[in-house]
Amino acid sequence: MSDKGMTTMAVKKINKNKVYSFIRQEVTTSKLQIVQKLQMGLSTVSQNLKILEEEGLLEKNGYFESTGGRKAQAIQIRRTARISIGIGILKKMVHFVAIDLYGTVIFDSTQDIPYEPSLDYYRQLGLELEEFISENDLDRSSILGVSIATQGIIAPDGQSVSYGVIMDNIQMKLSDFTEFITYPCRLEHDSKAAAYLELWNHQEIDSAVVLLLNRNMGGSVITNRQVHQGIHMHSGIIEHLCITPDGPLCYCGCRGCLETYCSANALENASGMGITAFFQELGNGGSRCRQIWDDYLNHLAFAIRNLNIMIDGSIIISGYLVPFFIEDDVTYLLNQINSSSPFTLSREQILLGTQGQYTPAIGAALYYIREFLQNV
Template sequence: MSAHRPLSTVELRKQNRNRVYRYLIGQWKPVTKQELAFQLSMSLPTLTQNLNELTEMGLIDRSITTDSTGGRRPRLIVPLPNARFALGIELTNRDLRIVAINLRKETLASRRVALPFANDETYGEELAGLIEQFLDNNQLDRDRLLGVAMTLPGIVGPDQKTIEYAPTIGVDTSTPCRFLDRIPYRVLLDNDATCGGFGEWWNRTDQPSMVYLSLNRGVGGAILVDGKLYDGVDHRAAEFGHICLHPGGRPCQCGRKGCLEAYCSTARLSDDLDISLEVFFQRLEDGDIQCQALWDSYLKDLAHGIMIIHTILDCPIMIGGQMSQYLPAYRSRLQWLVRDLCSPGDRVDFLAFCPSSGHSVCIGAATRLLYEFVKQL
């Protein structure tokens, strides 16, 4: 067995600086140098060097002092959440959402704009203009911007410059992204459910591995194993919407029949009845027989899909997307259906729901830029 290569001085300094910063943003509260040195088991000279570097980067403030029990008043080390920020943008066929979040994942500003998707330069120009306007209107310092993380409802190529397949926004064959070149900042482009799942994992560090199942007009998801996104060999992992639930069943937008998406997307509840999702659930609450029958069928199909995913991956499943704001009210019924499909001795406490947020995908996308920044610091 070969021995690990010892860390160089530069690598060791970076590792120590990263440890210091991770501790500070893990607490998000002022701390003295002595307390920090004790918690990290780090010598004061080494810690001082790292704090000097973090101060030069504008990531911490050391100008505040605290009460003293005698002698010089000790200075507090305060991490600055607004030292950097990232933009997350969710692109859909009808509009887009844009959110700015700081290093603490606090929302600095948000906006929703009606802008139908088009994979062309004109759309790129409009999108770039909206970004600049958003930064100006909210007085966001471009020098602190880490980048722009964008999502769309489809499969994005590993190069993050190609849309492989996204039928809900009119892309049926692999095609280069023609709207990215107009944006003068670092751009990350990925699947909406993948980004949403990453954001939810960041919020639940007690779960190193989890599945995110996104229920919107499309059905997708994300797989996180030991805190890392599993994308698959061809960047197509977690396309849960195209699990075959009923062979030869309802047609799916992918061209096949019987997919989970055909039975458990939001369109199943709204488009089929030519009503909005909000109206469907209002009628359901009012006792509409047609809505009750459809909802019962929906939950049974969803339970089967959940059990297929859990049987294969055996980890907690987090349900997100637009349906996450409606499903918690029917938690008991869904869990009963899932329990009924389990084998004797199987765990049945693996299911959870994301907090309802119209900006969850945007926040999840921007979170990936925060994660990369902290990781390489």
């Protein structure tokens, strides 16, 4: 093919992506608005709209109000023209989510499937995935892929878990899943997946620390809008910061890790109550729960204070426990952080996640959506 031919094809691809991206960004627009905002010729816009509609990526949904002439058709992307599925694997359960081209969850489900490194487990997971797809009447041809978030550090080649003490899943391999899942698949560390979701939700973020307050705590670091991985992929493992050298024994074999103070499991162990019951009692004014929660927040504040010294950015609190946070808790955290730090945090720097326990599964699923949007 000639250089001229390649250049023409490249330009067409760029124009197509520009038109599609603009429509997605605007949510609803018209042909004339696309022409004006993108400063493209009418014939170029019309041609790209035709191609995108033929590919099933666009839909026309009514008309704009007339401004004196013919009413303009309202153009939108088809949100479910492509779908990505995320699976969040925990020690005792599995979360399934399906997200659309805006990254919005359209279906979710939680199944009590305890992890075990066996062929039967991976076979059951494949069957549960197929049932999730069937029950929600998902178009299989629209599924871009299945991204699997698990507790454990993923090897640099993405093919296996290189460190997995919590679930004892160091033997977990991507090939275990692909034997029973027919869609494109990938593995993702659950904490890094949480960071990808926050980057998606907060376009203004440049640098941040993400604290994933799940059954077991997790963390990740964002710099220059990239999730930092490190040489051995364990950058940002905040849960193993040592808070007190002679503190409780952590699953990693060390003492006093942040995990032993600020995971949901640690909160349950301290209170002897389930999480929902604990926060109900806390809301009812239980003094013992108040003391336990203050201790929890004090340890979290201590960690955030130190992390803010290293990473000058946002602090994003995400995961299972976040729906239980109230504004008074954030105020308490800020007061504790700023009372002992040379560099104070503002309220605007502390962000709360919105997806609770499904955060890792959603964040993992976004991989295939981002990939598709870059290559429309």
